Amino acid sequence: MLAVEARGLTKSFxxxxxxxxxxxxxxxxxxxxxxxxxxxxxxxxxxxVCGLLEPDEGWVKVYGLDPLKQAxxxxxxxxxxxxxxxxxxxxxxxxxxxxxxxxxxxxxRERERRIEEMVSFVELKGFEHHLAGKLSGGMKQRLSLAAAxxxxxxxxxxxxxxxxxxxxxxxxxxxxxxxxxxxxxTILVTTHYMDEAENCGRxxxxxxxxxxxxxxxxxxxxxxxxxxxLELKVAGDxxxxxxxxxxxxxxxxxxxxGGALKLVVEDAERDVPRLLASLREASxxxxxxxxxxxxxxxxFIALTGGAR
Amino acid sequence: MRLAALIVKELKQLRRDVRSLTLVVAMPMLVMILxxxxxxxxxxxxxxxxxxxxxxxxxxxxxxxxxxxxxxFQVEAYPSSLEEARRLVEAGKAMGALVIPEEFTQSYxxxxxxxxxxxxxxxxxxxxxxxxxxxxxxxxxxxSLSSTLGLPGPRLHLISSTVYGPxxxxxxxxxxxxxxxxxxxxxxxxxxxxxxxxxxxxxxxALIASxxxxxxxxxxxxxxxxxxxxxxxxxxxxxxxxxxxxxMRCHLLDLLAASTLFMVGSLGLGLAASAVSRNQLQAFQxxxxxxxxxxxxxxxxxxxxxxxxxxxxxAYVNPLHYFVRALRGLMVRGAPLYMVLPDLTPxxxxxxxxxxxxxxxxxxxxx
Numbered sequence: 001m002l003a004v005e006a007r008g009l010t011k012s013f014x015x016x017x018x019x020x021x022x023x024x025x026x027x028x029x030x031x032x033x034x035x036x037x038x039x040x041x042x043x044x045x046x047x048x049v050c051g052l053l054e055p056d057e058g059w060v061k062v063y064g065l066d067p068l069k070q071a072x073x074x075x076x077x078x079x080x081x082x083x084x085x086x087x088x089x090x091x092x093x094x095x096x097x098x099x100x101x102x103x104x105x106x107x108x109r110e111r112e113r114r115i116e117e118m119v120s121f122v123e124l125k126g127f128e129h130h131l132a133g134k135l136s137g138g139m140k141q142r143l144s145l146a147a148a149x150x151x152x153x154x155x156x157x158x159x160x161x162x163x164x165x166x167x168x169x170x171x172x173x174x175x176x177x178x179x180x181x182x183x184x185x186t187i188l189v190t191t192h193y194m195d196e197a198e199n200c201g202r203x204x205x206x207x208x209x210x211x212x213x214x215x216x217x218x219x220x221x222x223x224x225x226x227x228x229x230l231e232l233k234v235a236g237d238x239x240x241x242x243x244x245x246x247x248x249x250x251x252x253x254x255x256x257x258g259g260a261l262k263l264v265v266e267d268a269e270r271d272v273p274r275l276l277a278s279l280r281e282a283s284x285x286x287x288x289x290x291x292x293x294x295x296x297x298x299x300f301i302a303l304t305g306g307a308r
Numbered sequence: 309m310r311l312a313a314l315i316v317k318e319l320k321q322l323r324r325d326v327r328s329l330t331l332v333v334a335m336p337m338l339v340m341i342l343x344x345x346x347x348x349x350x351x352x353x354x355x356x357x358x359x360x361x362x363x364x365x366x367x368x369x370x371x372x373x374x375x376x377x378x379x380x381f382q383v384e385a386y387p388s389s390l391e392e393a394r395r396l397v398e399a400g401k402a403m404g405a406l407v408i409p410e411e412f413t414q415s416y417x418x419x420x421x422x423x424x425x426x427x428x429x430x431x432x433x434x435x436x437x438x439x440x441x442x443x444x445x446x447x448x449x450x451x452s453l454s455s456t457l458g459l460p461g462p463r464l465h466l467i468s469s470t471v472y473g474p475x476x477x478x479x480x481x482x483x484x485x486x487x488x489x490x491x492x493x494x495x496x497x498x499x500x501x502x503x504x505x506x507x508x509x510x511x512x513x514a515l516i517a518s519x520x521x522x523x524x525x526x527x528x529x530x531x532x533x534x535x536x537x538x539x540x541x542x543x544x545x546x547x548x549x550x551x552x553x554x555x556m557r558c559h560l561l562d563l564l565a566a567s568t569l570f571m572v573g574s575l576g577l578g579l580a581a582s583a584v585s586r587n588q589l590q591a592f593q594x595x596x597x598x599x600x601x602x603x604x605x606x607x608x609x610x611x612x613x614x615x616x617x618x619x620x621x622x623a624y625v626n627p628l629h630y631f632v633r634a635l636r637g638l639m640v641r642g643a644p645l646y647m648v649l650p651d652l653t654p655x656x657x658x659x660x661x662x663x664x665x666x667x668x669x670x671x672x673x674x675x
Contacts (some may be wrong), residue, residue, distance in 0.1 A: 050517050075519045086514035090324040091317065103518045104315030148515070
């Protein structure tokens with residue numbers, strides 16, 4: 001069974017299409033990221049998944065259940081951390097967690113044990129009796145995470161958990177997520193930080209309300225050129241090298257760029273030694289062969305036509 | 309248990325919100341104190357007129373002397389006839405008049421005399437307070453006179469006569485109106501911000517992402533604020549009854565039952581306003597906006613019967629109007645609860661409508 005399955009999910013607000021026929025599959029046990037700029041429709045998608053919005057078209061299932069019709073079960077199965085701080089400023093850290101623990105039906109003894117656990121997990125020990133409103137931004141985010149985790153959900157849904165917090169804290173958030181994932185929690189996370197997205201097992205790239213591509217970060221980068229891009233510089237005649245490259249079956253594209261040669265191979269790790277061997281056989285002297293680094297941003301721009 | 313958690317949460321939040329808390333605790337008491345101070349009878353120095361129609365006897369002037377010395381009254385005028393005394397009361401220049409009739413001394417010496425008290429029944433609470441004070445004063449005068457003259461008492465009686473002053477119906481039984489204002493404004497203003505605040509602060513998102521059901525969220529608010537306003541009601545009544553000895557002819561439980569019914573309706577109205585508002589300010593404005601016409605058409609300023617016929621419909625859909633009527637029946641006329649059922653029924657409809665509306669309007673969705 002899939003943790004999340006969405007088909008043709010569509011939602012508009014006052015004629016503005018926020019989510020446009022989105023289909024998604026989040027497998028149990030993976031970290032799935034929705035990557036895209038602000039306004040791409042990530043939050044709306046997430047809210048549709050959590051049953052906080054009703055889709056205009058299409059459907060979504062969480063562990064095979066309808067988030068609107070089987071709201072109770074779905075809401076217990078998932079832990080949701082909204083983008084905006086959604087706990088009570090005028091309650092203390094402990095009171096907030098105690099409230100949500102009760103709301104999720106945890107009995108008193110278990111509630112206290114879970115609060116202790118979660119407070120130390122997100123490193124808020126010693127702040128239990130501080131008012132939530134008095135906490136720093138990063139601490140609020142950690143409190144939100146603790147609240148989402150309190151009832152030990154199978155699926156953790158995080159909407160921009162690291163937006164607006166400093167890089168060290170962002171790293172520690174990702175270490176929390178990895179730890180949770182190792183313990184078996186499926187994670188659906190949105191972000192607009194390209195670098196952060198590399199932490200995800202699979203990514204859905206979103207732009208203009210659509211999911212434009214899905215795959216692992218590696219697969220997505222390969223998709224930009226249809227493989228791994230290489231740059232070859234030779235000492236001798238570049239045309240000879242070009243002829244050799246074109247004759248090889250694993251080389252998918254060849255192009256000249258100034259004095260250098262641009263190649264796309266299926267898989268750099270496998271194909272680079274074969275390429276070098278063939279060049280040596282044809283007595284082409286290689287001056288340099290380097291990998292052309294592709295960032296997710298390049299992919300993103302190529303796929304969405306730079307629409308940001 | 310989830311509901312209990314919601315109620316505890318609301319109460320904790322209210323406790324931390326000093327401004328709201330001050331409003332909650334002080335507003336009803338303050339209104340009641342101001343009202344009792346300004347309008348309440350029985351606190352003393354009520355302006356009255358004294359007419360001595362037996363001016364040639366020394367005894368009658370002694371009675372006048374007693375009245376002048378009494379802390380309960382302030383003698384404002386000395387009319388020389390019953391008609392003049394009545395006119396003074398009717399004109400509102402005196403809240404009441406004590407009249408010593410002709411041949412008062414003769415009757416007194418013969419064994420039984422009476423004094424006439426004229427009261428303005430358009431303010432029943434003042435009239436009743438006047439009656440109480442006058443009876444007490446008369447008993448005192450009676451015993452003082454009999455001991456100094458060495459005559460066996462009691463020999464003095466009070467005859468009450470009522471007058472309807474010019475403010476008839478206008479100041480008619482203000483107590484129900486004041487209670488109505490408190491029970492309208494306090495619950496609506498408190499609860500109207502309750503859901504709107506969750507929406508404004510973003511806390512609604514986590515709340516509706518939780519397994520809580522819609523009705524639980526609404527009921528949690530309702531019960532928490534219901535409890536708070538009920539305590540307020542008791543405080544306000546304590547001030548009115550104990551502090552100002554306001555006229556209350558009915559059973560306290562009957563009064564509480566009618567008041568609670570109206571209060572629940574107000575809570576429902578506030579919740580409905582809250583459910584349709586995007587932020588706290590808007591919700592508050594909706595509540596106040598409804599309050600103004602409700603006050604104008606409740607019969608406090610002018611009886612509904614004198615309003616232009618077409619506008620009366622506003623009064624007929626105005627819950628405050630029915631509440632004031634019900635309370636007048638209970639407190640002033642001393643009617644039992646079932647007698648004011650015609651006014652309680654609209655209140656019951658009002659409460660069920662607003663509660664249903666608040667549940668229907670509160671969308672457990674984000675926008």
